[in-house]
Each structure stands twice: as structure tokens, then as C-alpha cells.
Amino acid sequence: MITLKLRAREERRLRAGHLWAYSNEIDTDERYKTIEPGTLCRLLDSRGKPLGVGYVNPRTLLALRLLSSDVSAPLDQAWFERRIAAALALRERIYPGPYYRLVYGEADGLPGLVVDRYGAVCVVQITTAGIERLKDVVLAALQAVLKPEGIVLRNDSSARELEGLPAYTEVVGTVPDRVEIDEDGVRYALSLTAGQKTGFFFDQRDNRTRLQRYVRGRSVLDVFSYVGAWALRSAHYGASKVSCIDSSESALDAAKANAALNGVELEAIRGDALAAMKALRGDARTFDVIVVDPPALIKRRKDHDAGIEHYAALNRAAMQLLPGDGILISCSCSHHLEPEQLQRVLLREARAAGRRLQILEQGGQGPDHPVHPAIVETRYLKAFVCRVING
Structure with a gap:
């Protein structure tokens, strides 16, 4: 894992809990532009004190997103399972049925990742190079926590273009032409591959x-x-x-x-x-x-x-x-x-x-x-x- 440092006096926002660092806030040299988009990294402040671990894309203005303030976090499948399980615990406390946004990016500690749950099927949207590189790990973690029958990757968001990522839709497992959900007594039949955004x-x-x-x-x-x-x-x-x-x-x-x-x-x-x-x-x-x-x-x-x-x-x-x-x-x-x-x-x-x-x-x-x-x-x-x- 590579290590990056912020420039002097650029750490205040991250010390306050923010998860983003911009390219003009990172202390870079000629090697910075050669880093592969989505590479995992440790982030230090200008004095060498740790801020966390995340991933970097040197080709974008919003260059770095933190996944954890713990610089020793392994960012492996078990780590992602814990994050997804924590997100699931909130939704299961609130909603009577399995129809909701399961993961909402930064707010659930998983910047670059959105997951909507439609009962036995999940729709996943990846918007950053960092999560795209970790896709197999993320999907394995999601399958371990939820055991869905099918996953639809709706990676057709315009945000991917900013990250230099191609747009695509992919189906993993079994996904019916339409899934039915219930929202407070109203039923909806939805296409998760052809509908807008992530379906609903x-x-x-x-x-x-x-x-x-x-x-x-x-x-x-x-x-x-x-x-x-x-x-x-x-x-x-x-x-x-x-x-x-x-x-x-x-x-x-x-x-x-x-x-x-x-x-x-x-x-x-x-x-x-x-x-x-x-x-x-x-x-x-x-x-x-x-x-x-x-x-x-x-x-x-x-x-x-x-x-x-x-x-x-x-x-x-x-x-x-x-x-x-x-x-x-x-x-x-x-x-x-x-x-x-x-x-x-x-x-x-x-x-x-x-x-x-x-x-x-x-x-x-x-x-x-x-x-x-x-x-x-x-x-x-x-x-x-x-x-x-x-x-």
C-alpha cells in the first residue's frame, strides 16, 4: 500500500471527519501521476500523522477518498462484510420489508458504492476507480452478508466518466425480468436492468x-x-x-x-x-x-x-x-x-x-x-x- 501526504494546513477538513482530499491538497511529485487509478493508499498529514486509509485517483480533482481512519485496516473481504453488516443492521431496524437503499456511499463508510435491496436481488452501483478495483471483494462481501439470489451491476452512472471508467450493466446470479416490492401496502413491479438509476x-x-x-x-x-x-x-x-x-x-x-x-x-x-x-x-x-x-x-x-x-x-x-x-x-x-x-x-x-x-x-x-x-x-x-x- 502506498503512502501519500497532505500539504501543510490542508488536514483540517479531514480531521473534522470528512473523507475527501482534492488533488491540490496532496503533496505530490512526478511519481503521483503514474499511480494507477483506484490504488489503495495510506494518507498522512503534512507532519506525518496518520489520517486513514483509502484509495486515490490521480486523474481526478477529487483525488482521494478515505475508507477508514484506522491506518491498519486491512480493507479485505471481512472488513467490507463488517461495513455492509452495519448498514444492514440500521435498515432492518427501520423497515419491515427488505426493500431499501442498503449502502449509501460515504454516509455508510463506503465511498463510491451504492447498493439497493429488492428482496432477494441487489442492485450495485460503483462510481469510483477504487471500488471498481475492489469489485470482486465487495461482491463477495455482499454475498456473504445477504446471500442474494442475484446482483445487478448498474455501472452506467455519469459519475464513472469522471473517474475514467466505462459504463456497463452486468448480471450475477438469477435476476427476473421484473421484481416486485411493497412500499407501505403499495406494490410495484420493477425492471432492475432497464429502469432508471438503480430501479426505484x-x-x-x-x-x-x-x-x-x-x-x-x-x-x-x-x-x-x-x-x-x-x-x-x-x-x-x-x-x-x-x-x-x-x-x-x-x-x-x-x-x-x-x-x-x-x-x-x-x-x-x-x-x-x-x-x-x-x-x-x-x-x-x-x-x-x-x-x-x-x-x-x-x-x-x-x-x-x-x-x-x-x-x-x-x-x-x-x-x-x-x-x-x-x-x-x-x-x-x-x-x-x-x-x-x-x-x-x-x-x-x-x-x-x-x-x-x-x-x-x-x-x-x-x-x-x-x-x-x-x-x-x-x-x-x-x-x-x-x-x-x-x-
Whole structure:
């Protein structure tokens, strides 16, 4: 295992519990660039005091990620088994069924690794060269702890490109075309090889539960619906009518199939979210409750201003479809967008429409996506439940 040192006065963030070191913080020489991406390393501060062990990629700005503060940690299969078992213990304490995010990267002490559990099948996403080099060890540890029937490697994230890694999907063991999960009494049949991201958005589970206060006997519009998670939870809680907007025909087909699985009806509207909401307004349609849950619109800091305007346009269009007293649930999974910024967007658009806004609830990601207190990037999800009223 190689040893790297930080430059003088660059250790404060890591001493406070952070797990990242940037290339300009590492004391490098001409040999640094010859290190193979993902190589395991010990990290010392500028005075030679140990900070931990992890892995390094000399070709990226975010160059080093720590796995343990114990410089003697072996980082072998048994070590990974202990980390995965600790993550499993939390989820089993919280959830009645085996459907959740099992490993959430840095927050579970495993930077570069995401694991979602769908009963007997796991979906694994590796985003760094370090974990890619340790893939066989990680998979062996996962199999030892969970004994899944199948594992899907969904290594098609754009984050891999930054690490110089190829995109690929791989199946290990037995994985059915669709797996069925249960979320608080609602059933979903999901494709884990062809679906978005890792198959399902577990992070919004607690926010979807908030629907039960607002939807009974009401009409609900689920914008960016994917497989219909918000819409079907609304139907489960007694909504009178549920409608979905998504640009993906396959996602809407899955939403309709999931509606049939739960014995409910669902209106599917295919199209761009803004264009579809504009068309609904042109048809004089209104909805009592509207959920706007887009993908990340601010993936990089330089996208911030354009992303803010996109959030504004989406929420403006949604408010125009609400009656005189309606509920808007507005979400963002962009970690570059602060909650206060989304709140200002909502206030601005309500005032521009001559309407009053009340924030009833504010939510974030569920506890299967725990927040690392030293790494703000692990807190990313915002969900505002708002009342939008005339006058």
C-alpha cells in the first residue's frame, strides 16, 4: 500500500471527519501521476500523522477518498462484510420489508458504492476507480452478508466518466425480468436492468407517506412520474383520480402496469413536463394536489442559474393547474440547490401569480439515505409541501 501526504494546513477538513482530499491538497511529485487509478493508499498529514486509509485517483480533482481512519485496516473481504453488516443492521431496524437503499456511499463508510435491496436481488452501483478495483471483494462481501439470489451491476452512472471508467450493466446470479416490492401496502413491479438509476427511488418513501394527509377524495397529478410511485401511493390513500406525466413511454407503461397490480386506475400523459402542463391548462384542467419531482436540474455549479429558472418554470406551471386552494409538493434532488433557494423560488412564483403560499411540511431523504455530518453533499433531497391559495 502506498503512502501519500497532505500539504501543510490542508488536514483540517479531514480531521473534522470528512473523507475527501482534492488533488491540490496532496503533496505530490512526478511519481503521483503514474499511480494507477483506484490504488489503495495510506494518507498522512503534512507532519506525518496518520489520517486513514483509502484509495486515490490521480486523474481526478477529487483525488482521494478515505475508507477508514484506522491506518491498519486491512480493507479485505471481512472488513467490507463488517461495513455492509452495519448498514444492514440500521435498515432492518427501520423497515419491515427488505426493500431499501442498503449502502449509501460515504454516509455508510463506503465511498463510491451504492447498493439497493429488492428482496432477494441487489442492485450495485460503483462510481469510483477504487471500488471498481475492489469489485470482486465487495461482491463477495455482499454475498456473504445477504446471500442474494442475484446482483445487478448498474455501472452506467455519469459519475464513472469522471473517474475514467466505462459504463456497463452486468448480471450475477438469477435476476427476473421484473421484481416486485411493497412500499407501505403499495406494490410495484420493477425492471432492475432497464429502469432508471438503480430501479426505484427509495429516498422519497417518507415524503410519499406525507400524501395521506392531503389526497383523500382529491385529484392528484404526478409530474415526472417514472413508475407512478407518488400517484399510486395517492390512490392507496383514497385519491379520487390520479394522473401521471412522464416523457418515457416505457416508464408510463410500467406505471399503468403497477396501477393494474394494485387494482386502481391511472391516467398516463406522455410528454415533456412543461409542455404537458401547458396543454392541461389549455384544456382547463385542474388538480387538487400536484407533485413536481424532477431529476437533478443542477448537476454542476455552473448549471445553477439555468437550473433555478427551470425549477421556477415547472412550479409556475404546476401552480397554474391548482384550484383556488390546492396542494403543491415541490421536490429537488440537486445537492447544489439549497432548501432556502427552492423556498424562494416557490414564494416568487406564488407572488407573481397573485397567490399566497403556506409551507405545511418540509422533508428530505429517508433514513436509508443517512447524512454524513461532515459531508454536505450527502444531504441532497428537498421536498416542500405547500398550500397555494387565492387572495
